[in-house]
Amino acid sequence: MMAQTDSSETPLLEVLNLRVEFPTRRGTLVAVDDISFDIKPGEVLGVVGESGAGKSLTGTAVINLLEPPGRIAGGEVRLKGQRIDNLPQEKLRHIRGRQIGMVFQDPLTSLNPLYTVGYQLEETIRTHMNMSEGQARKRGIELLSEVGISAPQDRIDQYPHQFSGGMRQRIVIALAVCANPSLIIADEPTTALDVSIQAQIIDLLKRLCHEQGTAVMLITHDMGVIAETADRVAVMYAGRLAEVGPVQNVIKQPYHPYTKGLMGAIPTVGQKLERLTQIDGAMPRLTEIPSGCAFHPRCPKAFDRCDTERPDPIAVEESKVACWLYDDARVLSGETEQ
Amino acid sequence: MLAFIVRRLLQSIVVMLVVALVAFSLFNFVGDPINNMVGQEATTEQRAELRERLGLNDPIPVQFLRFVGNAAQGEFGISYRTARPVADLIAERLPATVELAVTSAAFALTLGIVLGVYSALNRYGWTSRFVMTASLIGVSLPTFLIGILLIWIFAVNLQWLPSYGRGEVVDLGGWRTGFLTLSGLQALILPAVTLGLYQLTLIMRLVRAEMLEVLRTDYIKFARARGLSNRAVNFGHALKNTLVPVITITGLQLGSIIAFAIITETVFQWPGVGLLFIIAIRFVDIPVMAAYLILIALFFVIINLIVDLLYYLVDPRLRVETPAARTAA
């Protein structure tokens, strides 16, 4: 995929063979298994998958915020070409918030209830930028107004509980962008919100990032949001990457059988009422991930090889697909799309 | 704010009245107060006269009102055992108990919070594991045994510290303090540690548990994701949020220091109100028991009031919502 677009441009974020493990009493669980992807400056990468697929963990692993005992057990994370996964916490801290902003799912619990919005804004701004208290406050007010909070000069002194859920998510976004990071990791930023507010928040995120050229890693299970927002999409299944590709391809013409199932399960407005397809079974638990391709027990097109060998991502046009259906031999013999 | 305080004050007064009712019933219906006061030899006239003089012939509500009125002025009658006014007995012994309680509370609070925070932040370190194990033993140890063990080690074997009494005291206008003499301070160490150790372990475990809970919250994760320094996250954010629930429970725990002082005072023969109370129970000295009950209740009510106010100051959510929301928090 990179080969044919501008290969001269270095990716902003590169994730190479990332592996996240949870040592437990009953053995080590591999929650994210050998994942590679990258994000170019200003690009929006959507990461989709069922809950438990490892999307959020991938996001938190990028800025190394995994909660112990979870840990990065292998692979690399590079930001602007520099490795960041092995940095000491103190160095990493200057990347968090400054270079990579983060937005979490639940705005109701993301803000400390005991401090005013202003305190939390100023604290973050002054951590990353050389500003006086007065300047930081001024910037805080500007940010609040930028994210669409009216009367910011009054509301900056209020506590989080005095704001509605949607307003709080706006504040969380203000906190994430306050030091002009080059990447924002948004982990299900709209899942906890009312449907009517979801679109507003996505619009806000899009607008801010577009204005400042910020790249976004948008983690969600909402394909509608992805279709509208993302440039490229990564589909995750059971801690592995199933498919990465341009949004149009993945949505209109998915390659991986899992992605196909996922797309088939989404109703489209205007479409003639057909039966929504459904993938039989459920995603396996981390303790019992099947051998070979993790999807093979549910896959309608599985064959012998899927049971024994794990597929590596294979380049198919602009996408990469981890599926044996697209192994050279088969592609050549034209067996793929019947 | 004002409405909140008034509401709390009213509740406190109700509680005090209920306790006064219990004390009053104790006083009037348990045994015959006249018999207790005059002994077997008194004549019927003497008894009747005393009965009239004490107002025991008045209707019960009148007696109760008088009891409350007297109690409010610090009048609790005459001790059956020593034949001295109960108020004097208590006034004499209160400084000893207050000094003991304050010292051990300070000891328990400072060390409890420091150790709790430390073991939460270094939960996998061996020191914090050791502290946790030790604290589990501490919780299971009865106060009086701690006292005996400390006496055995530090007074009997090592002979470093005195094992009973308050040492020399200095009279400051009726308040006899042991804070100002070396022997007074030395005598304070073992009882204060004994009394504080249980609270210390409790506070420590509580702070640790709350802190671990808070460290798992989204806002702490978000604070880290914003790149704040460890210090700002741990002490600016986590500690403050930890202290909100800790304040309540700690406040109530401090209240029980006064009650546990009964045990400590018995072990160390510390001349405070707790020892007075135990002796009163052994001799069924009801006026002293009633007075002690009211004193303890007053103490608890005051502590509760302070805790509520602190809570109110620390947590901004309470300042907007109704005070009733506190129970839900």
Added chain:
Amino acid sequence: MGASQSNSQQGPLNSRQGQAGASEEAPHGRLHRIFDSDIWHSFSHSPITVLSAIITLLFFLAAIFAPLIAPYTPFQAGSLHLMDGFTPPFEQGMSGNFYVFGTDDQGRDVFSAIIYGARISLLVGFCAVLFAMVLGVTLGLIAGYRGGWVDTVIMRIADVQLSFPAILVALLIFGLAKAMIPRDYQENMAIYVLIISIGLSDWVQYARTVRGTTMVEKNREYVQAARVIGVRPAVILFRHVLPNVMGSVLVIATIGLALAIIAEATLSFLGVGVPPTTPSLGTLIRIGNDFLFSGEWWITIFPGIALIMLALSVNLLGDWLRDALNPKLR
């Protein structure tokens, strides 16, 4: 969200599966099911818990079979060797008798005294917990089922009592009882008074837990249905609500036993508990305390260690039980 959550759910899911698996193998018998269960797994994988269980069991056995186990009968006046008084531990007295833990001023064997003392301590502890449990569960059921003013009154009392330390409540009740019982009977009644005082000081926990569950359970359809077809409330409570709270009640009772043993020891130490004629561990410690300064430390330290071991073991068992049965009870 995501994998981290599914990971944290892993444990319980697994355990449920483990149990389901076990019940499929029912032919292997009940014993097998016990050893295959999650509770057994968590028990046998915690050495401290196993040790606590062994110590507790030893204390129980020693208490039950005290006359068979104790080498001497320390509280029968005729059997004492006064000349053996103050024999240090691991030494022979003047009479030629051997005393592991030494003797007290009257030549009583401290080891035997501890066994008999533990008997009294456990007896009082058990009865107090039973009393508190019956009282608390009953009041909790009534408060939760009836609601309204009955509930308000019961829970108000509980709140007020809870804001005072249990030991103070027990002391007060003890003092009251002492004032009401004629002097001649006090000695004989002491142990019952003690049980009731400790029991009364400790019912609140049960009542609160049971009330909560009852309020949830009484609105369930099956209870409503039972009511509609005319099943008596008492039957509903016993058949349907009670089984739902037994786990929590068991946990409270275990920790309550440790607390009751400590409360009994404390009261006895304060001189308001069981009389010296039938001493509990607390009484032994109080008696021995007088000799601490003259160098006869064993008279008080050994009963003290016994008390600590007993209370700590029961406490640890309770802790484990709470985590094993319901981690959320904390």
